[in-house]
Amino acid sequence: MLAMLIRRLLQSFVVMLVVAFIAFSLFQFVGDPINNMVGQEASAQDRAELRERLGLNDPIPIQFTRFVGNAIQGNFGMSYRMARPVSDVIAERLPATLELAMISAFFALSIGIGLGVYTALKRSGVLSNFIMTVSLIGVSLPTFLIGILLIYLFAVELRWLPSFGRGQVVRVNDWWTTGLLTPSGRASLILPAITLGLFQLTLIMRLVRAEMLEVLRTDYIKFARARGLAQRSIHFRHALKNTLLPVITITGLQLGTIIAFAIITETVFQWPGVGLLFINAIRFVDIPMMSAYLVLIALVFVVINLIVDVLYFVVDPRLRATKH
Amino acid sequence: MTITPRALTTGLATAVFALSAAASAETLRWANVGDSLTLDPHAQNHGQTHTIAHQIYNTLIYSNAAGAQTAGLATDWYILDDEPDVWEFTLREGVTFHEGQAFTADDVVFSFERALHANSDMRPLINTITEIWAEDDYTVRMRTDGPNPLLANNLTNLFIMSREWAEANDATVVQDFSAGEENYAVRNANGTGPFRLVSREADVRTEMERFDGFWGMDQYPMEVSRIVFTPIQSGSTRAAALLSGEIDFLQDPPVQDVNRLENSGDIVVRNAPQNRSIFFGMDQGRDELRTSDVEGENPFADRRVREAMNLAVDRNAIQRIVMRGQSAPAGMIAPSFVNGYEEELDRVTGTNTARARELMAEAGYADGFSVTMTCTNDRYIEDEGICQAVTGMLGQIGVNVRLNARPNSIHFAELQNGELDFYLLGWGVPTLDSHYVFDFLLETKTDDSGAWNFTGWSNEEFDALSRQLPTETDLERRNALIAEAWRIVQDEIVYLPIHHQVLNWAMRSNIEMDVHPEDQPMIKYLSFN
Numbered sequence: 086m087l088a089m090l091i092r093r094l095l096q097s098f099v100v101m102l103v104v105a106f107i108a109f110s111l112f113q114f115v116g117d118p119i120n121n122m123v124g125q126e127a128s129a130q131d132r133a134e135l136r137e138r139l140g141l142n143d144p145i146p147i148q149f150t151r152f153v154g155n156a157i158q159g160n161f162g163m164s165y166r167m168a169r170p171v172s173d174v175i176a177e178r179l180p181a182t183l184e185l186a187m188i189s190a191f192f193a194l195s196i197g198i199g200l201g202v203y204t205a206l207k208r209s210g211v212l213s214n215f216i217m218t219v220s221l222i223g224v225s226l227p228t229f230l231i232g233i234l235l236i237y238l239f240a241v242e243l244r245w246l247p248s249f250g251r252g253q254v255v256r257v258n259d260w261w262t263t264g265l266l267t268p269s270g271r272a273s274l275i276l277p278a279i280t281l282g283l284f285q286l287t288l289i290m291r292l293v294r295a296e297m298l299e300v301l302r303t304d305y306i307k308f309a310r311a312r313g314l315a316q317r318s319i320h321f322r323h324a325l326k327n328t329l330l331p332v333i334t335i336t337g338l339q340l341g342t343i344i345a346f347a348i349i350t351e352t353v354f355q356w357p358g359v360g361l362l363f364i365n366a367i368r369f370v371d372i373p374m375m376s377a378y379l380v381l382i383a384l385v386f387v388v389i390n391l392i393v394d395v396l397y398f399v400v401d402p403r404l405r406a407t408k409h
Numbered sequence: 410m411t412i413t414p415r416a417l418t419t420g421l422a423t424a425v426f427a428l429s430a431a432a433s434a435e436t437l438r439w440a441n442v443g444d445s446l447t448l449d450p451h452a453q454n455h456g457q458t459h460t461i462a463h464q465i466y467n468t469l470i471y472s473n474a475a476g477a478q479t480a481g482l483a484t485d486w487y488i489l490d491d492e493p494d495v496w497e498f499t500l501r502e503g504v505t506f507h508e509g510q511a512f513t514a515d516d517v518v519f520s521f522e523r524a525l526h527a528n529s530d531m532r533p534l535i536n537t538i539t540e541i542w543a544e545d546d547y548t549v550r551m552r553t554d555g556p557n558p559l560l561a562n563n564l565t566n567l568f569i570m571s572r573e574w575a576e577a578n579d580a581t582v583v584q585d586f587s588a589g590e591e592n593y594a595v596r597n598a599n600g601t602g603p604f605r606l607v608s609r610e611a612d613v614r615t616e617m618e619r620f621d622g623f624w625g626m627d628q629y630p631m632e633v634s635r636i637v638f639t640p641i642q643s644g645s646t647r648a649a650a651l652l653s654g655e656i657d658f659l660q661d662p663p664v665q666d667v668n669r670l671e672n673s674g675d676i677v678v679r680n681a682p683q684n685r686s687i688f689f690g691m692d693q694g695r696d697e698l699r700t701s702d703v704e705g706e707n708p709f710a711d712r713r714v715r716e717a718m719n720l721a722v723d724r725n726a727i728q729r730i731v732m733r734g735q736s737a738p739a740g741m742i743a744p745s746f747v748n749g750y751e752e753e754l755d756r757v758t759g760t761n762t763a764r765a766r767e768l769m770a771e772a773g774y775a776d777g778f779s780v781t782m783t784c785t786n787d788r789y790i791e792d793e794g795i796c797q798a799v800t801g802m803l804g805q806i807g808v809n810v811r812l813n814a815r816p817n818s819i820h821f822a823e824l825q826n827g828e829l830d831f832y833l834l835g836w837g838v839p840t841l842d843s844h845y846v847f848d849f850l851l852e853t854k855t856d857d858s859g860a861w862n863f864t865g866w867s868n869e870e871f872d873a874l875s876r877q878l879p880t881e882t883d884l885e886r887r888n889a890l891i892a893e894a895w896r897i898v899q900d901e902i903v904y905l906p907i908h909h910q911v912l913n914w915a916m917r918s919n920i921e922m923d924v925h926p927e928d929q930p931m932i933k934y935l936s937f938n
Binding site for chain 1: 454527531532586592611640642643645646653654818819856857
């Protein structure tokens with residue numbers, strides 16, 4: 086177990102180095118930050134001096150080594166766009182993204198599993214068919230369109246919910262702010278959470294339904310029925326429990342996706358999270374910010390994968406057995 | 410009693426609406442696509458950064474919505490009679506900073522020195538100043554490296570900070586990007602302006618409140634007591650936020666939503682010509698174009714080809730269709746309020762494809778030629794659409810254009826490297842004088858002139874005229890030089906001007922505020938009717 090953990094950690098470190106290096110080699114195709122950093126009056130000499138000061142004239146491997154060297158010491162540099170330390174800015178923005186991701190994951194999981202079970206049990210019901218048809222929309226509509234439609238309906242026409250921003254937030258401690266404690270903060274969460282979670286919701290729902298149908302056909306369910314167990318007990322204690330294993334795996338990975346790719350939702354709703362920060366960084370060619378963000382996202386995926394692996398090890402006795 | 414959903418909706422909407430109407434009597438909720446980059450007023454020469462700074466800080470002189478130089482912290486400014494290279498500024502008395510420091514000439518000297526530091530992006534605007542000193546507490550003099558009659562035009566975004574405050578907070582120098590520490594002035598501010606900073610979260614929200622000790626309390630309406638500024642990136646979200654009553658003033662409504670906003674009843678869209686002209690540049694200096702099928706010669710170097718292209722571009726169609734009426738077709742690269750503007754030069758003559766084809770044939774390109782056009786797709790209003798339209802128009806005279814549209818950070822990098830044959834560019838004239846256009850876009854490219862002239866065009870006669878302008882103090886003679894220089898440029902068809910952009914500001918219909926041509930709303934002027 087310990088050996089596996091150490092091996093995994095070393096692999097993770099290599100993965101992150103590779104991600105950072107690929108990111109670095111791509112930055113030269115994103116453009117040149119200098120033009121965004123100076124006014125149009127700046128002379129060619131001013132530009133050249135700034136480029137030299139920022140070390141942009143150095144070859145990519147040298148820039149990369151410098152970045153890694155500083156990053157290991159926890160220094161991700163100054164944002165070109167905001168003139169502030171990158172790590173401070175990301176730390177400020179992370180709570181907004183994590184909060185949104187958690188809420189939408191919760192929304193997707195609870196409703197997704199509920200609807201999945203329902204449509205599996207009432208396979209040919211009118212409502213089930215209706216839900217299955219509607220869920221196709223969730224799978225096929227692009228996120229930004231869903232967001233804009235929701236804004237149009239609930240913010241512009243009905244005026245029930247805000248169209249942008251995070252509302253009033255409360256500072257919990259030095260590094261965490263939350264919108265969950267104020268009415269406007271909670272209202273602001275609803276539309277972005279639905280937009281971000283809709284795809285995962287339909288995915289989970291369809292997954293649960295398919296797994297459930299599979300399980301319901303197995304022998305032990307038949308035997309359970311033969312034993313005269315209550316329908317409820319069969320469905321929820323025996324069937325559902327066994328369908329949840331793949332759901333947990335998928336959800337874990339999807340959580341990473343939600344955090345990493347909240348970019349579009351954050352842009353549509355002006356949600357002040359790291360996704361929006363990243364989009365702005367790309368537009369500005371804010372190299373320190375982009376590097377730090379990509380390393381952070383790599384870290385998120387690496388950690389989630391590590392946790393999933395460990396959970397497998399713990400949960401599935403067969404894995405442990407083969408090790409001996 | 411039963412409440413129908415519909416009644417509930419209307420009731421809620423009315424409640425929200427009433428709330429927003431009552432609140433907006435005092436608070437102004439204001440949105441724009443981008444945020445100020447930093448509160449440090451000397452760090453970035455950048456439009457939106459100046460916009461926020463104008464609410465908090467003051468300049469000696471600013472340009473008002475009519476484009477006129479107006480007294481800020483200076484009440485009078487002139488060149489000394491006996492010393493043509495020295496400007497004197499008489500300062501306003503009895504002004505205090507938000508944190509209580511008294512404003513004196515020493516703060517002006519400090520601020521200019523700070524802006525002249527190598528880390529400051531404002532330096533290029535004032536680097537002609539060689540010396541600056543206080544004559545007394547309310548008089549400042551500046552010496553320039555030769556007579557500089559237009560120095561005042563360059564000071565409209567040069568903000569004055571308190572020396573005492575900057576020294577106390579270790580912010581006497583503009584942020585250095587290679588330093589690991591954050592400068593105090595990036596997120597804190599202490600100006601003499603109409604509003605004081607309450608809180609700021611970059612990219613999220615900036616709040617300011619009326620500064621009751623503001624020197625201009627009686628001179629300006631000052632009806633807004635609190636400003637909440639929110640950047641909103643997505644165009645449709647911005648429009649939605651205005652429609653839903655969550656914001657009161659939208660600085661940049663998307664072109665396609667202007668009609669919708671105007672028809673909503675509660676919103677008025679005011680517009681004015683913007684200080685930005687859009688045009689195409691052609692590399693005419695090289696022996697051979699990089700992206701053309703013509704070898705051994707450069708078609709753009711032939712004036713007849715440039716004239717043919719000029720005749721082929723239908724600017725009115727671009728205005729009507731691409732811009733939905735929101736632009737002013739242009740014949741010269743300077744909007745109407747710039748000194749040296751001539752209506753006759755700016756007039757759009759209309760297209761003549763037949764004549765254009767003749768010219769192409771005369772130049773030896775009867776069968777046309779190919780070239781790559783490079784455009785931004787995120788910098789100017791409808792930039793990519795303009796390029797698509799022009800591509801089609803040039804196709805009619807045999808100029809076979811391959812369009813390459815991409816983000817501005819890539820476009821400008823290649824442009825700066827002089828790698829583009831045929832490119833889109835937009836230009837504003839902050840000094841409101843033609844020399845700015847000549848200096849950057851038209852003079853022969855050297856280390857200290859023609860910084861944005863990527864056309865390779867070089868004309869000795871023009872250079873000679875243009876280089877007399879900075880030191881010519883006789884205004885009449887100076888204007889004659891400007892007119893002569895423009896004739897050469899227009900005759901040579903150095904660029905293909907397309908249009909001047911039009912600025913739209915959308916606001917609640919109870920708000921009165923004139924659109925500022927530099928896109929610099931000054932909330933002190935805002936009043937409610």
